Amino acid sequence: MLKLSKRLQKIADYVTIGARVADIGSDHAMLPVYLLQSGRCPSAIAGELNRGPFEAAKKQSADAGLSSRLTVRQGDGLNVLESGEADTVTIAGMGGSLMSDILEAGRLAGKLEGVTELVLQPNVGEEVVRQWLLKHHWFLTAESILEEDGKIYEVMHAVRAEDADSRSSELYNGHFLALSFDKKVLYKVLMQMGPYLLRDPQPALFKKWHHELNKLERICEQLAGSDLAESAVKREQFLTEMHVIKEVLQCLRTDKP
Numbered sequence: 001m002l003k004l005s006k007r008l009q010k011i012a013d014y015v016t017i018g019a020r021v022a023d024i025g026s027d028h029a030m031l032p033v034y035l036l037q038s039g040r041c042p043s044a045i046a047g048e049l050n051r052g053p054f055e056a057a058k059k060q061s062a063d064a065g066l067s068s069r070l071t072v073r074q075g076d077g078l079n080v081l082e083s084g085e086a087d088t089v090t091i092a093g094m095g096g097s098l099m100s101d102i103l104e105a106g107r108l109a110g111k112l113e114g115v116t117e118l119v120l121q122p123n124v125g126e127e128v129v130r131q132w133l134l135k136h137h138w139f140l141t142a143e144s145i146l147e148e149d150g151k152i153y154e155v156m157h158a159v160r161a162e163d164a165d166s167r168s169s170e171l172y173n174g175h176f177l178a179l180s181f182d183k184k185v186l187y188k189v190l191m192q193m194g195p196y197l198l199r200d201p202q203p204a205l206f207k208k209w210h211h212e213l214n215k216l217e218r219i220c221e222q223l224a225g226s227d228l229a230e231s232a233v234k235r236e237q238f239l240t241e242m243h244v245i246k247e248v249l250q251c252l253r254t255d256k257p
């Protein structure tokens with residue numbers, strides 16, 4: 001059986017046993033091959049936009065002797081799917097904006113009909129993905145953060161739920177954070193940093209946001225050297241953002257036993 005990276009294994013673990021899965025942007029199709037080999041999924045579709053990875057996915061599927069259960073298709077995002085073909089869609093290893101664009105185009109084309117579960121791993125721009133889920137009534141049920149080979153990854157699991165909106169409003173309520181920021185700021189913090197990740201803060205979360213703070217600090221130093229009025233405005237915005245992040249991290253540390 002294929003041995004997955006820690007990141008892909010976390011994604012695989014979130015896939016419901018027995019689900020028919022479509023892995024979009026599959027590259028070498030490692031994830032669907034593992035899901036079939038491990039018996040977690042009965043069938044899978046691997047979608048790839050680009051020829052090189054598409055060929056690699058076909059080869060991986062054939063080499064594993066899985067061509068009858070793993071269909072590899074070339075196409076843009078969810079276009080490779082017929083509605084009703086998959087229960088679970090996984091998308092991993094791309095930016096959050098591209099991921100949300102793929103989900104939105106698929107939603108508009110009816111490709112998400114019948115899909116009950118999404119497992120998403122944006123490399124950056126996690127906030128954009130959380131916004132998309134919330135806007136389209138998907139309930140975020142779990143999140144993980146992990147470090148592998150010096151990189152930090154977030155993985156999200158979401159389901160369709162009748163009561164997604166009311167559950168989400170509780171999830172994105174920042175009352176559990178002992179902070180005096182107004183509601184809007186707290187909501188933004190939860191969207192950016194992850195509502196579950198903040199409720200159960202792991203070392204990787206601190207590491208990620210310290211790294212982000214360092215990046216913002218460097219940008220602020222550069223902006224301080226500019227005479228442009230817009231630079232001063234931008235710098236103020238970043239300084240405020242940094243202040244909020246620092247307060248959140250401090251509050252999470254204080255809350256920890």
Ligand code: SAM
Binds near residue numbers: 047091094
């Ligand atoms: N999902 C795998 C993983 O997480 O290891 C591969 C990630 S790889 C960095 C991103 C893949 O997405 C590339 O193979 C790329 O060709 C593919 N891709 C990018 N845009 C796409 C789109 N619009 N539709 C389908 N695949 C896409």
